[in-house]
Amino acid sequence: MGITVDVHQVYKYPFEQVVASFLRKYPNPMDKNVISVKIVEEKIDESTGIIYRKRIANCQNVIPEILRKVSILKVPSIQLEEESWLNPQGRNMAIQSHCLTWTQYASMKEESVFRESVENPNWTEFIQRGRISITGAGFLNCILETFAGTFLRQGAQKGIRIMEMLLKEQCGAPLAE
Numbered sequence: 001m002g003i004t005v006d007v008h009q010v011y012k013y014p015f016e017q018v019v020a021s022f023l024r025k026y027p028n029p030m031d032k033n034v035i036s037v038k039i040v041e042e043k044i045d046e047s048t049g050i051i052y053r054k055r056i057a058n059c060q061n062v063i064p065e066i067l068r069k070v071s072i073l074k075v076p077s078i079q080l081e082e083e084s085w086l087n088p089q090g091r092n093m094a095i096q097s098h099c100l101t102w103t104q105y106a107s108m109k110e111e112s113v114f115r116e117s118v119e120n121p122n123w124t125e126f127i128q129r130g131r132i133s134i135t136g137a138g139f140l141n142c143i144l145e146t147f148a149g150t151f152l153r154q155g156a157q158k159g160i161r162i163m164e165m166l167l168k169e170q171c172g173a174p175l176a177e
Contacts, residue, residue, distance in 0.1 A: 002107075002131055002132060002133035002134075002145065003131070003132050003133075003145050003146070003148060003149030003152070004129065004130070004131045005128075005129070005130045005131075005149060005152045005153050005156060006127075006128070006129050006130075007126070007127070007128040007129075007130075007156045007157075007160070008125075008126070008127050008128075009125075009126045009160050010117055010119065010123055010124070010125050010126070011123060011124045011125075011126065011163065011164070011167060011174070012120075012122075012123050012174035012175045012176075013122075013123065013124060013167050013171055013174060013175060014122050014123075014124065014175070015091040015092075015114065015115070015116050015124045016088075016091075017124075017167060017170070017171050018114055018124040018126075018163070018167065019086060019093055019114055019124075020170075021163055021166040021167050021170060021171075022093075022114065022163065023053075024166070025159070025162055025163065025166060026057065028162055028166075030158070030161070030162050030165065031158055031159075031162060032060070033059050033060045033062055033155075034057055034058075034059050035058045035059060035060060035077065036057070036058045037055050037056070037057045037058075038055060038056050038058075039053060039054070039055050040054050040055065040056055041053065041054040042054075048087070049087070049088060049089055050085050050086065050087050051084075051085070051086040051088070052083070052084070052085055052086075053082075053083070053084045053086070054081065054082070054083050055081075055082045055084075056079055056080070056081055056082075056100075057079065057080040057081075057082065058077050058078075058079055059077060059078045059079070059080060060076075060077060060078075061075055061076055061077055061078055062078075062151060063144075063147070075101060077101075078099060078100075078101040078102075079099070079100040079101050080097055080098070080099055080100065080108075081097060081098055081100050082095060082096070082097040083095070083096050083097070084096075091115065091116040092113060092114065092115040092116070093113070093114045093115075094111075094112070094113050095110070095111070095112040095113070095114075096109070096110070096111055096112075097109070097110045097112075098110070104136065105134060105135060105136045106132065106133065106134045106135075106144070106148075107131070107132070107133045107134075108130070108131070108132045108148070108152075109130070109131050110128060110129070110130040110131075111128070111129050112126065112127065112128040112129075113125075113126070113127045113128075114126055115127075120175075122175050123175065126160075126163075128156060130152045130156065132145060132148040132149060132152060133145070134148065
């Protein structure tokens with residue numbers, strides 16, 4: 001089956017400020033689930049100027065305690081891998097992330113884009129699609145997918161609130177039309 005969550009947000013801040021805030025977003029006291037984020041690879045394509053980054057996030061296991069009675073779910077933390085391609089000239093950044101934990105039972109993938117807004121070149125559009133699919137857990141598949149979908153939706157909204165707060169703290173009030 002699987003659950004898909006789509007998010008669209010326009011930040012009324014320039015692309016460069018939004019990307020800088022995104023790259024500094026975690027760890028953050030507003031989201032204690034993200035324990036650490038580490039850059040494991042970074043390189044610049046000299047011909048295109050595109051900056052490639054691979055980061056690994058270590059997150060708390062947020063699965064409810066009752067479901068952790070199942071041995072495969074009883075892990076203290078979850079790892080996520082994020083790859084990003086920042087094109088400063090084209091003012092866009094593509095991001096792909098996926099879960100490294102439970103890969104034999106679950107697939108969690110997100111694809112995101114930050115780009116200059118078509119409404120206003122001083123604003124930044126954020127588009128994200130996340131998909132979670134769980135297999136191999138028998139009758140728990142549907143329950144776990146429902147929980148994961150809710151968590152993904154809430155996490156996306158929390159991420160937007162954190163970004164808005166960071167942008168306001170670091171850059172001041174949003175830009176008007």
